[in-house]
Amino acid sequence: MIRAVLFDLDGVIRHFDHDPGLEARYALPDGTIARTAFAAPLIDSVTTGRLTREEWITRVGEMIGSAPAAREWGRTPFAADLDMLALVDGLRSRGVTCAILTNGTDTITAELRDSGIGKHFDRVFNSAEIGHAKPDIRAFRHVAAVLSVPPEEILFIDDSPSKLRGACAGPRHEHARLHQRRRRPHCAHRCRPPRVPRVASPRQHPRDYGEHATRCPQ
Incomplete structure (x- = not known):
């Protein structure tokens, strides 16, 4: 039982209610942010507490070359x-x-x-x-x-x-x-x-x- x-x-x-036009506004290829954010070892670090969410978003912005895009993505409503x-x-x-x-x-x-x-x-x-x-x-x-x-x-x-x-x-x-x-x-x-x-x-x-x-x- x-x-x-x-x-x-x-x-x-x-x-989550993702904005389909977010990446286009920042001249990023479609899917760039998610691929970067959820790739190992970055995702493993944040989901096991070795990084804070804020640090995670910051690193995503650095890796994609657009901190504003990462911050906006991080504010996606749910x-x-x-x-x-x-x-x-x-x-x-x-x-x-x-x-x-x-x-x-x-x-x-x-x-x-x-x-x-x-x-x-x-x-x-x-x-x-x-x-x-x-x-x-x-x-x-x-x-x-x-x-x-x-x-x-x-x-x-x-x-x-x-x-x-x-x-x-x-x-x-x-x-x-x-x-x-x-x-x-x-x-x-x-x-x-x-x-x-x-x-x-x-x-x-x-x-x-x-x-x-x-x-x-x-």
């Missing part, structure tokens, strides 16, 4: 996915612990507080504070330990297949149940649906976010 659901933040709980928050509220009303695990920066706490997203969750786990980012299995082990929930009783929802690897990478007793908002599950093993309490919400059930929720064999 699923006792806790662990949600990714960006692309699942919140979505909005919460209200259907997902309704799902979270429904699950919590049934006694299921709901938490966020995000590869984030040092400003995540303030962002979730100011946007009101944080109040919908029992816990928020930020890689910049943990020191390990998904798909590092140590991030998932940390969450399970703090929640005091066996990994096999945690459902993980993420929009990125690559982030799911860590939750399926451990030995038998550390495998987690997984789910993702994609048409097909990304799991290296044959999977089966987990049992999750049904809730009333705009999308009804976590399984509605893909063909089925998946569980790595134990």
Whole structure:
């Protein structure tokens, strides 16, 4: 039985409203900023707390040759996915612990507080504070330990297949149940649906976010 659901933040709980004309205004090739910002080792440094968000944006500006473009990109607004928050509220009303695990920066706490997203969750786990980012299995082990929930009783929802690897990478007793908002599950093993309490919400059930929720064999 699923006792806790662990949600990714960006692309699942919140979505950014990117300006498609930003780079053109600064005479930058399309996609330059994102490719630079999310490339290793820079992204690894900010999501494990070795750089602040401000330092990250500054370095992006230096690397692309346009500090103003990087600063404007860094101010991109976001909005919460209200259907997902309704799902979270429904699950919590049934006694299921709901938490966020995000590869984030040092400003995540303030962002979730100011946007009101944080109040919908029992816990928020930020890689910049943990020191390990998904798909590092140590991030998932940390969450399970703090929640005091066996990994096999945690459902993980993420929009990125690559982030799911860590939750399926451990030995038998550390495998987690997984789910993702994609048409097909990304799991290296044959999977089966987990049992999750049904809730009333705009999308009804976590399984509605893909063909089925998946569980790595134990």
